Amino acid sequence: MDLLRILIAILLPPLGxxxxxxxxxxxxxxxxxxxxxxxxxxxxxxxxxxKR
Numbered sequence: 001m002d003l004l005r006i007l008i009a010i011l012l013p014p015l016g017x018x019x020x021x022x023x024x025x026x027x028x029x030x031x032x033x034x035x036x037x038x039x040x041x042x043x044x045x046x047x048x049x050x051k052r
Contacts, residue, residue, distance in 0.1 A: 009045035016045040
């Protein structure tokens, strides 16, 4: 299941974080990072998924 979440996180980083943690602070931070740059959003999403 984590592999599927990581693939989703690469395509749509906020969706990958949402599937992992819901509407928490990490989700909103990931939206901000994705708006600022696609790569920081991906890195943060993969980090959140791998951490849990």
